[in-house]
Amino acid sequence: MQIQNELSKRILIIDGAMGTMIQRRKLEEADYRGERFKDWHTDVKGNNDLLNITQPQIIIDIHKEYLEAGADIIETNTFSCTSIAMADYDMQSFAYELNVEGARCARIAADEYNAKDPSKPRFVAGAIGPLNKTLSLSPDVNNPGYRAVTFDEVAIAYTEQIRGLADGGVDLFLIETIFDTLNAKAAIYAIKKYFRENPSGKGELPIMISGTITDASGRTLSGQTLEAFYTSIRHARPISVGLNCALGATQMRPHIEELSQIAECYTSAYPNAGLPNAFGEYDEQPHETAHIIEDWAKEGFVNIVGGCCGTTPDHIKHIADQVKNYSPRQLPVLEAVL
Template identity: 75%
Template sequence: MLIEDALKKRILVIDGAMGTMIQRYKLSEGDFRGERFKEWHLDVKGNNDLLSITRPDIIEEIHLQYLHAGADILETNTFSSTSIAQADYDMSGLAYELNVAAATCARNAVNTYLQTPEGKSKGQVYVAGAIGPLNKTLSLSPDVNNPGYRAVSFDEVAAAYEEQIRGLADGGVDLLLIETIFDTLNCKAAIYAIKNFYQKDGRKELPIMISGTITDASGRTLSGQTLEAFYISVSHANPLSVGLNCALGAAEMRPYVQELSQIAACYTSAYPNAGLPNAMGEYDETPHETAHFLEHWAAGGFVNIVGGCCGTTPDHIKHIADVVREIQPRKKPEVATTL
């Protein structure tokens, strides 16, 4: 079933945090290195995307936990799988391979799940190629004394994203998810890269999901856009969905999810953190609490896709899936409205 057909019928559930789950395995530097990178000249512990190559068993196991919890959409383990982000580990040359490997892990998990009685009854799940925000921005200067300076150019960002997109497509993803956007110009570079890749490649373009991040109570992205301005800035991509994730917990995100539901001409998504981090940087919101917030969003007709971001686990996703299962999805409007 095409994902748009599924979205017309019910609210779909996207998975939860990958990093939170990886932390539970208490992995060592050796786990991240594996045999292949045993003699690598830099420490690589913390490069979670590398595990798609060195410990694919763990990544597939995490994906399976989310599938059994009720996820309809799996995100690939590729949040930092660009040449720009991997430069921190001097692994820029692995970018394409990381994306193929991560997409393969997700696809393997889906194939395994669909062979189970539970998977056979469900019949369809989708793999979304996760395209993260980068550790360099196009709208903001890293030098407070030189506001016009940029650490990277639009062409460099677009080229890095295009390499990632090629790897995700070759790995067999069903969707492309540009997520955790705090700089809309980076997002526009990713959109440009998608269009450019498919124009050159000749394959049918995959549906695009876009998810921004409201960083604080101002209701703006880090680069200064209001939610409506952000939506207008990316709507030219004709996305399958536009939504919000990360930065805020569900309690803080609610007014922005409601606003987006009123202005978006496409489907809407929301996957908040498990509350706000505590003094130790950990997330304390229980699965029941997170699900309670998202149930209200669903009942209010705000969302088509829900799930979890930082701090969420398969338990969170199971509770979310359970509470939205019988709630009708937000109806996609024929024409966008303005506030």
């Protein structure tokens, strides 16, 4: 497995925020609609995943900016590309196509850079977001037993997304920003089911899993500690487990240290550019984020690092430059069970 070979040799760099880079382009409603959706019956501005179809060159260019900055892994622009999430725009029927095109955009960029320098392979991670509906929590405070969606519905939606990403040519799957482990388990189930029903000579694609600690308690939104979260998903045998979003690097550090001590697989971390200010914007400068992540590398906590909300190609370049001379975290030697 090529990515496993690379992980054993060096700390890999994952890209930064797609949304931040799209916002910089100050796109308007007409830009999102393009020609194909110019008469769509609902507003679509803010549906960043739709740009895979209507403005693919913008997405390809953003991928290239991150690759130029030093990213080894780029994430497809498919964070919300499920029929469940696309229902907000009445675009459920386009979920499969959005995933195929999102994977294609990333594939074009990665293949271009792989051709330039085959000695430094770049990988496309199919981004699978947490959904806008949760299996563990009720949206109705007066009815805690109510669920807006069922496990089967979530699994079906993820299966369609996974099929689109696979058909579009991703190298691995990234189940990310997990605040509800049951949603993540539905995604894991969908991936395993997809490969059982669609066997290929290549075998299953690797899975990266990245959770989100939402506050100072060190728990996910659905109430799990980090160790409980890892225990809940380790059966999937992910190539890596990690954390992203919600926290800046300073706040994430103790959790990454803990994860590095319990994970049997590689570890990943891509924090936000600090905490948001009063206007919801991120002020942490690239050299500040990179300095903190360099300390993680020095301590041997990580195998994959990058950025989430508020991070840019400048952040990724600084991170890549700071960690390139450090060895990756070594996998633990597991004792044989007699």
